[in-house]
Amino acid sequence: MDIHRPTLLINRAVCERNIESMINRAQKSGVRLRPHFKTHQSAEVGDWFRAKGVAAITVSSISMARYFADHGWDDITIAFPVNLRELDDIKSLAGQVKLGLLVESEAAAEALVREINDPVDVWLEVSTGYHRTGIPWNNHNEANDIASIIQQRSDFHLRGLLTHAGHTYAARDRDTIRHIYRETLVRLLDLRSHLAVQGLDKLEVSVGDTPACSVIDDFSGIDEMRPGNFVYYDVMQTYIGSCPVEDIAVAVACPVVSKRVYDFQPQLTVYGGAVHLSKESVLDEQDRNMFGLVGFLNDSGWEVVNDGTYVKSLSQEHGVIHATQAVYDHVEIGDLLAILPVHSCLTVDILRHDAVIIQD
Amino acid sequence: MDIHRPTLLINRAVCERNIESMINRAQKSGVRLRPHFKTHQSAEVGDWFRAKGVAAITVSSISMARYFADHGWDDITIAFPVNLRELDDIKSLAGQVKLGLLVESEAAAEALVREINDPVDVWLEVSTGYHRTGIPWNNHNEANDIASIIQQRSDFHLRGLLTHAGHTYAARDRDTIRHIYRETLVRLLDLRSHLAVQGLDKLEVSVGDTPACSVIDDFSGIDEMRPGNFVYYDVMQTYIGSCPVEDIAVAVACPVVSKRVYDFQPQLTVYGGAVHLSKESVLDEQDRNMFGLVGFLNDSGWEVVNDGTYVKSLSQEHGVIHATQAVYDHVEIGDLLAILPVHSCLTVDILRHDAVIIQD
Numbered sequence: 040m041d042i043h044r045p046t047l048l049i050n051r052a053v054c055e056r057n058i059e060s061m062i063n064r065a066q067k068s069g070v071r072l073r074p075h076f077k078t079h080q081s082a083e084v085g086d087w088f089r090a091k092g093v094a095a096i097t098v099s100s101i102s103m104a105r106y107f108a109d110h111g112w113d114d115i116t117i118a119f120p121v122n123l124r125e126l127d128d129i130k131s132l133a134g135q136v137k138l139g140l141l142v143e144s145e146a147a148a149e150a151l152v153r154e155i156n157d158p159v160d161v162w163l164e165v166s167t168g169y170h171r172t173g174i175p176w177n178n179h180n181e182a183n184d185i186a187s188i189i190q191q192r193s194d195f196h197l198r199g200l201l202t203h204a205g206h207t208y209a210a211r212d213r214d215t216i217r218h219i220y221r222e223t224l225v226r227l228l229d230l231r232s233h234l235a236v237q238g239l240d241k242l243e244v245s246v247g248d249t250p251a252c253s254v255i256d257d258f259s260g261i262d263e264m265r266p267g268n269f270v271y272y273d274v275m276q277t278y279i280g281s282c283p284v285e286d287i288a289v290a291v292a293c294p295v296v297s298k299r300v301y302d303f304q305p306q307l308t309v310y311g312g313a314v315h316l317s318k319e320s321v322l323d324e325q326d327r328n329m330f331g332l333v334g335f336l337n338d339s340g341w342e343v344v345n346d347g348t349y350v351k352s353l354s355q356e357h358g359v360i361h362a363t364q365a366v367y368d369h370v371e372i373g374d375l376l377a378i379l380p381v382h383s384c385l386t387v388d389i390l391r392h393d394a395v396i397i398q399d
Numbered sequence: 400m401d402i403h404r405p406t407l408l409i410n411r412a413v414c415e416r417n418i419e420s421m422i423n424r425a426q427k428s429g430v431r432l433r434p435h436f437k438t439h440q441s442a443e444v445g446d447w448f449r450a451k452g453v454a455a456i457t458v459s460s461i462s463m464a465r466y467f468a469d470h471g472w473d474d475i476t477i478a479f480p481v482n483l484r485e486l487d488d489i490k491s492l493a494g495q496v497k498l499g500l501l502v503e504s505e506a507a508a509e510a511l512v513r514e515i516n517d518p519v520d521v522w523l524e525v526s527t528g529y530h531r532t533g534i535p536w537n538n539h540n541e542a543n544d545i546a547s548i549i550q551q552r553s554d555f556h557l558r559g560l561l562t563h564a565g566h567t568y569a570a571r572d573r574d575t576i577r578h579i580y581r582e583t584l585v586r587l588l589d590l591r592s593h594l595a596v597q598g599l600d601k602l603e604v605s606v607g608d609t610p611a612c613s614v615i616d617d618f619s620g621i622d623e624m625r626p627g628n629f630v631y632y633d634v635m636q637t638y639i640g641s642c643p644v645e646d647i648a649v650a651v652a653c654p655v656v657s658k659r660v661y662d663f664q665p666q667l668t669v670y671g672g673a674v675h676l677s678k679e680s681v682l683d684e685q686d687r688n689m690f691g692l693v694g695f696l697n698d699s700g701w702e703v704v705n706d707g708t709y710v711k712s713l714s715q716e717h718g719v720i721h722a723t724q725a726v727y728d729h730v731e732i733g734d735l736l737a738i739l740p741v742h743s744c745l746t747v748d749i750l751r752h753d754a755v756i757i758q759d
Contacts, residue, residue, distance in 0.1 A: 042484065043482075043484040043488075044462070044482075099716045119656070119670070119716055119717075120656040120657050122403075122404075122656050123656075123732060123733035124403045124404075124654045125403050125654075128403075143657060144658065144732050146732040150733075170659075170661040171714065171717055172657040172659065172668045173657075175659075294483070294485075296479070296480040296483075296507075296532070297480050297503060297504065297532040297533075299503075299526075299530075299533075301526070301535065308532045313742075314745060314749075318679045318742075319673070354531065355459060355745065355748070356460055357531055359531055373483035373484060373506065385674060389674075389749075
């Protein structure tokens with residue numbers, strides 16, 4: 040490959056397989072798939088979804104909503120609490136696309152009611168236990184109060200309850216994911232029942248995390264799923280149990296710049312550090328921080344080395360690989376190695392503008 | 400401040416004070432300062448150095464060398480092992496500026512001797528214990544062999560021995576930094592003596608890490624220092640003992656989007672996550688991962704809150720702040736907070752293109 044610097048590789052075949060698989064999972068349960076596009080942030084990858092019938096998407100910032108609106112997407116939910124400092128941009132988007140917004144405070148609800156001229160969909164963001172943002176699931180009164188503010192605008196559509204159960208990312212087996220999913224569902228439906236008693240009926244339920252969406256087979260009771268990471272997956276998802284390593288659709292091609300044995304341990308250092316891969320890590324089976332898996336490049340993409348070789352540390356531009364003797368002997372300075380990222384969303388956010396798409 | 404999204408703030412007064420302080424430290428010891436520009440990567444900040452008499456710089460990639468060469472810098476060391484996949488770019492830079500290169504393998508030495516048309520300075524990269532890259536300090540024969548290859552080119556200048564003692568970043572007190580610095584110096588001088596016996600004399604010695612350069616008072620025995628991070632410092636450097644929190648010259652202004660009490664703990668969530676701050680963390684005094692300090696903005700920059708409030712987690716776009724009741728009560732949704740980054744090099748690498756410089 041004619042690659043000089045750390046470069047994102049996207050394996051289109053794997054990526055399309057991941058997309059199809061998630062579409063099938065949603066269809067089987069009769070649930071609407073509104074994929075989260077924060078992972079790829081790419082108009083081109085978006086087109087692969089569109090070609091398979093996806094028409095509604097999720098993003099996590101107003102800038103992303105603007106980008107995809109400019110690329111022809113007209114049904115967009117911004118799954119992030121309304122940022123009062125971007126009301127002008129929200130106003131402009133609301134005039135252009137069918138816009139979904141998340142509200143979890145009276146302050147934000149009041150600002151929308153006051154400032155936005157066009158109709159929007161509003162979701163109440165609920166925390167079912169992850170506790171990053173969102174109305175606590177058992178705080179019925181607050182949910183009702185915020186809903187009442189939204190209902191001052193007859194042209195606003197109060198769509199329902201939306202949550203991101205991000206605590207599935209701490210899972211390391213499928214049973215834990217299933218447990219969190221069931222708890223999430225019970226809590227959302229409980230809140231929905233309480234709100235229905237107070238006259239708020241027909242509220243939809245939307246859930247989002249890739250681990251649950253990859254593992255649960257029956258989504259009865261929910262209306263919409265919004266996974267994002269599944270399009271590329273990553274090393275972290277293999278630890279969580281969401282996917283096998285073969286489903287990872289991205290890697291970073293990195294030039295080897297050093298080959299050394301220090302203290303009897305073979306080591307390879309690549310040009311490819313925290314400013315390329317991000318500093319995300321995961322604890323491996325031996326409780327070591329690992330910053331990526333290593334693979335050899337081939338014509339159809341890469342083949343992961345599964346012999347104990349891993350990225351053991353990252354500095355700004357360096358990636359340091361703890362290598363087995365076999366891998367060490369096989370690699371020369373100047374070669375390219377594939378590094379599979381721990382968290383593809385972060386790696387792709389950095390390197391997406393110069394990605395190479397590996398076609399079939 | 401008219402800020403809508405996570406935005407890097409650079410406090411120019413603090414930054415200039417940091418620059419002057421390091422220039423004074425170098426002058427007092429009679430050591431050449433060749434500051435590492437990887438931290439700021441900014442032509443404008445570079446001009447502040449230039450105005451104070453700095454003429455020679457360090458960078459960590461060929462792209463950075465190209466950027467600063469295009470902004471009038473003509474004496475540049477690339478402190479990263481030569482990447483054989485960028486020889487064409489190195490060739491072009493060597494024809495344009497006084498270029499310093501790091502070599503730590505026979506493969507790279509041979510490639511330079513064969514491919515580069517113009518004279519360059521060559522440094523042998525040595526590992527004195529950090530073991531990221533570099534010839535082990537006690538491997539005299541390898542150092543000599545690589546030097547011999549370089550000397551095939553009479554127009555190349557074998558400048559000396561260069562190391563980055565990055566293990567000072569694991570220090571949490573000044574005595575540890577001093578110990579590592581002394582060991583580094585002893586090991587470099589030992590290798591230099593051995594090489595002198597073999598006819599390689601007049602080799603210079605260059606060291607680089609910000610902790611040692613900030614803490615050591617007497618640099619006798621070395622010729623050049625290459626610290627970079629000191630220009631901005633960061634939360635990690637305060638934990639290492641390199642600087643007080645008042646020396647931190649950068650922060651990220653982040654809009655508050657959520658204000659919540661979960662499980663009796665006040666929490667603020669800002670728009671400002673791993674794609675803005677980077678996922679770097681440091682263990683605090685209570686062994687918790689912390690991803691940034693929090694401050695209130697004011698006319699001259701920010702004032703750090705020193706009451707136990709800290710950034711406890713980051714996801715892609717969210718920063719979650721564990722807040723004291725006092726800070727919680729003081730902040731409203733829509734306010735801006737200053738987040739002081741754990742590792743300024745990584746945060747600045749992401750946000751530098753839209754930075755706001757706070758002038759006096």
